[in-house]
Amino acid sequence: MAETDIDLGIVTAPSGVLALGMASWIDHWPRLGRPLSERASAAASIGGGHVHDGFCEMAAVPAARDRPLMVRAGTAASPFDGGPTIAILEIDLGLPWAGPAGDQPIMLGDLPVDRCGMVLGDALALDSWTGDGHPSTDGLADVAYWGGYAEAAQRQLGGELIPRHGSHVRGWLDLPLDDAKKLGDALNDWKGDEQGRGVMVAVDEHTDFQRFNRASWTHPLQIGAIEVAGCPVLGINWDSGDHSMRHRGERRFGQVHPVTLQPGLTGQTTMRWTIPPYAPGHDRAE
Structure with a gap:
């Protein structure tokens, strides 16, 4: 059974339209x-619906323009590590x-769980979303490195411990982009042993995707709660191990989950995305 009513925060929809979409593809819509x-x-004008074009998918619904919209979650134990998801x-x-x-309930369609997360926010605000691969929007970037030789690399090259999803990486936050790239190159060139083994390195330029x-x-x-075009937006991530066990393959392998409209406890309309728990023996075909 899922534990319910965990407050995740708020979003707003001043355009009157709220969208829940796949983080990998938010900024790809205009290219299509x-x-x-x-x-x-267009989907909201008929009461809401599922929109799908290539790899881009979202559910879009009408929403109040003049108030914050509360977002809640129910959780279940992950089959990967037993933690809440x-x-x-x-x-x-x-x-x-x-x-x-x-x-x-009114069925709107279904959505896969994007391995890069989901984004919930005002549809017009999301037109300005800067995704992975977009140039830094503020001239800054974060550098992270990890692996069996990370401690040795830190002794030689520096960096701070950065808590991330229950573990730690080492690196630097909010560096000028040129400095970040130079550090990334130095880390990639650094060798921890005679076999040439080093560390894993990521240089993440500041975009909306990186901020969430x-x-x-x-x-x-x-x-991840951030602001996009003046609107509070929520990004929703999943542990990579949990995603691999429950959602890997996404729509291509039928890993999609229903999105509905239904009445809330106070007679207001609620959008619900229901992701059933992992059921052993019901894995997708490879």
Whole structure:
């Protein structure tokens, strides 16, 4: 059973449209034609729906423009390490329930769990999202390194311990981009033994994608709250081991989960994304 009503924070939707999409592809929508906000608005205009173009997917719904929208989660134990992971995501949309009698949920479609996380926020604000691979938006970057020789590398090259998702990497935060790239090159060239083994290195330029990941490093459910185009937005990460066991393959292997509209406890409309727990013996075909 999932534990419910864990507050994750708030988002806003001043455009009147809220979108839940795959973090890998938020900034790819205009490359395929119309911007994310136009596609989301079209879905919201008919009460909400699932939008899919190539690898890009989202669920988009109408939402109140004039108030914060509460986001909650229910959790279940991960089959990977037993830790809590999101099984239910609920968003209060701030609008009265206008669905069918009997409070039956309205099916909007389904979504896969993106290995790079999910993003929840105002559809118009997400048009300005800067994804992985976008140039740094502030001229800064973070450098991280890890591995069996990380301690030896730290003694020679420096860096601080950085807590990240329950473990530590070493590195530097908020460096000028040129300095970050030089450190990254030095770490890649550094050898820890006669066999030429060194450390794993990442140079992450500051983008919205990196900011939400960084904001999630110390959250127990890997939730990253950031601001995009003046709107509070939530990024939702999953442990890579948990993703591999429950969601790997994503839509290609049928790893998709239902998104519904349903009435909340106070008669308001709620969007719910339900991710069932791992069931041994129901693995996808390879």
